[in-house]
Amino acid sequence: MTMVGAGMIKWAFMEVWTSKAPPTVQVFATMLLKDKILTHEVMEHRGMHCDLDCVMCNDCPVESVLHLLFLCPYATHVWFLVSNALGYRMMKPAMTVQEIWMQSKLARGNRPKEIWTTQFICTLWSTWKSRNQMYFISEEGCKSLQDLRML
Template sequence: MVIGLLPKVFSQLAGTKDVWCWKATSNGKYSTKSAYACIEEQRERSVQVLLIKNHLVKVWGAAAPQKAKVGAWRALRNRLPTCDNLKRRNIPLDEVDAVCSACFHHNESVNHLLLKCPKTEMVWVEIHRWIGISTAQPQLINMHFESFINLGTGKENEKFLTALWICTVWQLWKKRNECRFDGKGWEPKNLNKDFEGHSFGFDAFLKKCEC
């Protein structure tokens, strides 16, 4: 069928003049500005890819439960089955089901559920209070991870913060599933108790994340 169409295509092209077309602009004409924009876009993509790879190496090497590391890896890759990702897979969802099960005001996505949701933000505020560092929190999951693990200085602090970030994300995801599938309410105060290191220590916190 395709081969049969070729003579028609070539007959339409016969007698036409070949021209150069620059795809980076709407009019097809080259400009230095558009070329620079293309280079910057490629550079940003390369940096982003390297950053994600670096994050994944740190996640898999962290001293955290395997389930928590898998959850964090999926979050950083935007592979968690949040409502927006389910829609992309053509899985039908009612409007009510697509809403965040914590705040009931915004559509659920990885960035909203784990970072932007007001109830989630309360948890991160408590985490920062616990470790004694207050700082602005990025609203994109990879940027948040990068910022959080670099709050301290030295390799040991980075290892601790990496494990803490992983386990926090895992706890938030588990809490989301309890709300959505078990009908439990989202109680940030109760959830925050799981992060109080002064009451049971970090080892116990890791054990909690295993279940």
């Protein structure tokens, strides 16, 4: 994942920390923007050998942040439901999480940014939690929590 620029990073961090999301979700969003979320791609890069397929769809050869939270069929379905329920227009696919974040700024229209950001990062958090639930009950995941402690 490549960062768009320092101005975008500062703007996104300010949006996260002024949102009404719980602190745990704010920390998650900050880690997401810093590309520190432990997807299979990141774990492999850190030397932890796991099955690289996306645990949600088993259709992607490498589970990246972009795939998992936005492009996976599970994630696109979640975003479809959220956008319909809240009356937002759908965002277009993008090459980076930061580009999607910038699109979200346009998609919110005249809605208060704190509310929009809260809904946006809570949706990301919910998708991440669903992934973790699937991962840790899956036989395909890492064999033990001891492997995660090594990180």
